[in-house]
Amino acid sequence: MKITRIFIKKLVTAATKTRPDEIGCDDCFEQLHEFAEMKLEGKSPEEAMPLVEDHLKRCGECREEYEALLEALKNTQAFSE
């Protein structure tokens, strides 16, 4: 069963990278505007907010929202200069 092998590989990879202190989507969303703004200002939110960075790497939907947020903000006056 090829699909079972692929699935197990995916699941075991995800499992072994699991951290006990991961934050969930709500905590990530709570801080996402700060994280995005720091990024657009050329600061390092990855260092300042490592748990948000970690969540964005793990959670496809939060990452998709973050990337769309950056794109949206680049097109508003506040960040376009």
Place this chain on the structure above:
Amino acid sequence: MNSMLNWFKRRLKGEASYETNEEWIEALTEPVDERAVEQLRGKLIRGLKPALHKYVDRELEQFVEDVAQDALLKILDNIESFRGDSKLITWAMKIAVREGLTELRRKKYDDSSIEDFKYPDEEGRNELTSLTFATDLPDPGETAHEQMMLKRVLRIINNDLTDKQKKAIHALMIRGHSVTIVAEQMNTNRNALYKLVHDARMRIKNKLELEGIDPDELFNKM
């Protein structure tokens, strides 16, 4: 004080412009200044269009206007929770972007007409839709050792995870459904679903360690 001064200046000029967070918060708090709402709507629409255009194949204009409207209601409802830790537009845009992408995920799911993804009880169609992940379907290409390793991992999944965790993992990792949709189908929310799967990952990790299964060895064989 500056905010009040700016407000008087604008009033004298007869124009509405909101620059500081304090000005925005004041204007978006009851009694709401409609001019501020309209300005914010314009900004949201201007940001949403380029951010969402790759997901929307038609009627982008109408879609982002609807999203902006729904987002504005949420923004006004939650303005008191804005802590001022970014520009207000950043916080507001975050809400609008999530609103838009959540709607798109729902649409995508509705359009896909997936038949065999119904909760809580539709299982047993084959080994992949069952709560029990099959452990006795060997691939002719697998060695005895590979089969044994696979079975051990599958046994951990079957014995150590809850039914809910298995359902979630199945829907997300095998069927590839979005977290938003799986959460709705399981009558939960994204955050709780993430925690559920996180706990499952932790359990698997701990069990692998306990049983002395080395993931690197496992993958080298696969």
